Amino acid sequence: MKYVIGIDIGTSAVKSVLVSEEGRVVCEHAESYPLHRPNPGWSEQNPEDWAERTIASLRKLMEKSQVAPSDVEGISFSGQMHGLVLVDAEGKPLRPAILWNDTRTTPQCRRIEQTLGTRLLDIARNRALEGFTLPKLLWVQEHEPEILSRASLFLLPKDYVRYRLTGGFAMDYSDAAGTLLLDVAGKTWSADIAQAFDLPLSLCPKLAESSELTGTLLPDVAEAAGLLPATKVFAGGADNACGAIGAGILGEGKTMCSIGTSGVVLSYESRKDVNPQGKMHFFNHGEEDAFYVMGVTLAAGHSLSWFKQTFAKESSFDELLEGIEDVPAGSGGLLFTPYISGERTPHPDADIRGSFIGMDSGHTLKHFARAVLEGITFSLRESIDLIRESGREIAEVTAIGGGAQNETWLQMQADIFNADIVKLESEQGPAMGAAMLAAYGCGWFPSLEACAKQFIRPAEVFSPNPEQVKRYDGLFSVYRDVYGQTRELNERLAAYRQ
Ligand SMILES: Nc1ncnc2c1ncn2[C@@H]1O[C@H](COP(=O)(O)OP(=O)(O)O)[C@@H](O)[C@H]1O
Numbered sequence: 022m023k024y025v026i027g028i029d030i031g032t033s034a035v036k037s038v039l040v041s042e043e044g045r046v047v048c049e050h051a052e053s054y055p056l057h058r059p060n061p062g063w064s065e066q067n068p069e070d071w072a073e074r075t076i077a078s079l080r081k082l083m084e085k086s087q088v089a090p091s092d093v094e095g096i097s098f099s100g101q102m103h104g105l106v107l108v109d110a111e112g113k114p115l116r117p118a119i120l121w122n123d124t125r126t127t128p129q130c131r132r133i134e135q136t137l138g139t140r141l142l143d144i145a146r147n148r149a150l151e152g153f154t155l156p157k158l159l160w161v162q163e164h165e166p167e168i169l170s171r172a173s174l175f176l177l178p179k180d181y182v183r184y185r186l187t188g189g190f191a192m193d194y195s196d197a198a199g200t201l202l203l204d205v206a207g208k209t210w211s212a213d214i215a216q217a218f219d220l221p222l223s224l225c226p227k228l229a230e231s232s233e234l235t236g237t238l239l240p241d242v243a244e245a246a247g248l249l250p251a252t253k254v255f256a257g258g259a260d261n262a263c264g265a266i267g268a269g270i271l272g273e274g275k276t277m278c279s280i281g282t283s284g285v286v287l288s289y290e291s292r293k294d295v296n297p298q299g300k301m302h303f304f305n306h307g308e309e310d311a312f313y314v315m316g317v318t319l320a321a322g323h324s325l326s327w328f329k330q331t332f333a334k335e336s337s338f339d340e341l342l343e344g345i346e347d348v349p350a351g352s353g354g355l356l357f358t359p360y361i362s363g364e365r366t367p368h369p370d371a372d373i374r375g376s377f378i379g380m381d382s383g384h385t386l387k388h389f390a391r392a393v394l395e396g397i398t399f400s401l402r403e404s405i406d407l408i409r410e411s412g413r414e415i416a417e418v419t420a421i422g423g424g425a426q427n428e429t430w431l432q433m434q435a436d437i438f439n440a441d442i443v444k445l446e447s448e449q450g451p452a453m454g455a456a457m458l459a460a461y462g463c464g465w466f467p468s469l470e471a472c473a474k475q476f477i478r479p480a481e482v483f484s485p486n487p488e489q490v491k492r493y494d495g496l497f498s499v500y501r502d503v504y505g506q507t508r509e510l511n512e513r514l515a516a517y518r519q
């Protein structure tokens with residue numbers, strides 16, 4: 022039996038899966054690493070941690086599974102998007118990586134808008150958001166010019182790890198799309214955008230398709246990981262592109278909802294001329310010449326993990342959520358908005374913060390836990406509505422990510438989205454998508470779709486309950502009002518966050 026490995030460089034951990042030719046996940050392993058917040062709104066990680074933990078996770082995967090190294094044919098990657106890694110001519114990182122959920126770059130976003138005007142949406146197809154890579158590059162240009170002057174290339178998280186494993190530099194289109202430096206439809210780096218900010222095009226790595234062979238394992242890495250140096254390494258993709266591949270979002274009309282640290286609603290798009298005018302993200306898919314539209318809730322799973330860490334530290338997620346099905350929809354009038362790190366869709370606002378509205382002396386921890394899940398899901402419903410408003414039908418949504426583990430939450434998604442929610446047998450999402458890219462890259466299948474038919478197995482469907490749909494529709498209209506009514510209050514509170 023032959024195998025492939027999918028590696029997801031997540032925000033909290035690197036997750037690796039070993040998948041057989043039949044599409045069975047025979048072994049999985051996660052290794053976590055820290056996230057640093059040296060200043061309010063900053064979010065950084067050490068690229069060395071990703072590389073070290075990835076090699077450790079491969080070693081554990083091989084030890085646990087006892088699969089022969091010669092049977093592992095290929096490896097590919099999925100990675101948290103947008104994070105800026107600057108390397109010197111020797112490939113050494115020049116500073117910690119600035120991550121997707123870092124919000125220090127509001128002034129740089131305004132500069133991009135003023136400099137490029139409508140050219141930004143025409144070329145990069147996305148608006149300037151704090152999380153994207155170009156604003157981070159401009160922040161380094163303004164605040165650490167000496168570091169930028171020593172930079173030979175900029176990379177994204179999984180590209181740095183791939184470089185450490187193979188010694189070669191590349192970036193795939195799905196991840197490059199999240200930099201704001203890519204001509205998304207033309208699939209080339211935009212000289213126009215780079216020149217506008219005095220950034221040499223030589224900073225941009227060679228572009229690759231997600232399923233492209235980018236090298237093999239360096240001998241010392243292969244030895245440390247328990248693999249063979251001949252193991253093929255394929256480019257891989259952005260975590261959301263890989264999540265979409267792993268959820269079978271490989272054709273028109275297919276939509277997924279991913280609840281990881283962030284939350285994502287993503288719909289497949291075959292047309293390259295779609296321009297959502299910045300209301301939604303528009304990125305290249307991991308499938309060749311395909312695209313997707315996507316809305317992002319910055320703190321989806323992060324809201325739940327923050328809540329658990331702050332108010333129920335000793336409990337597991339399952340313990341915290343036990344019994345929430347007995348709390349009626351609407352959490353007894355308690356409403357949560359998940360803006361605890363600012364927001365992206367539909368409110369691109371780094372200053373907004375979350376709220377609990379309607380607290381009552383009768384509320385218990387269960388009401389709060391349910392309200393947190395409802396607030397996150399309402400935020401994702403805003404993205405569902407934007408996609409529906411653009412003319413796409415959403416009757417079924419495939420759920421992935423850590424949040425897909427709780428069945429009450431899956432039923433809640435069905436009721437709030439008014440769509441069938443499909444749970445998969447293995448909700449490995451992005452790591453599975455990366456494994457599929459390796460399987461397709463190895464030539465096991467004629468297309469990613471053919472691979473999906475073999476690798477992806479639906480486990481259960483959660484259908485909307487009409488009474489709950491109605492109740493949630495009413496509550497959603499209250500939810501939508503909270504942003505506008507708390508924005509100014511949050512602006513005034515911002516001064517006290519330091
Ligand atoms: N048993 C569970 N039930 C519901 N949600 C969970 C459970 N376990 C984890 N989660 C949620 O999933 C999130 C992590 O999802 P994951 O896909 O692993 O994230 P990432 O890829 O960003 O590291 C956590 O922040 C938490 O909110």
Ligand SMILES: O=C(CO)[C@@H](O)[C@H](O)COP(=O)(O)O
Nearest residue numbers: 031032101102121281282283
């Ligand atoms: O910023 C985005 C997408 O634009 C995030 O989705 C990141 O890609 C991180 O994802 P998770 O760690 O939540 O999987």
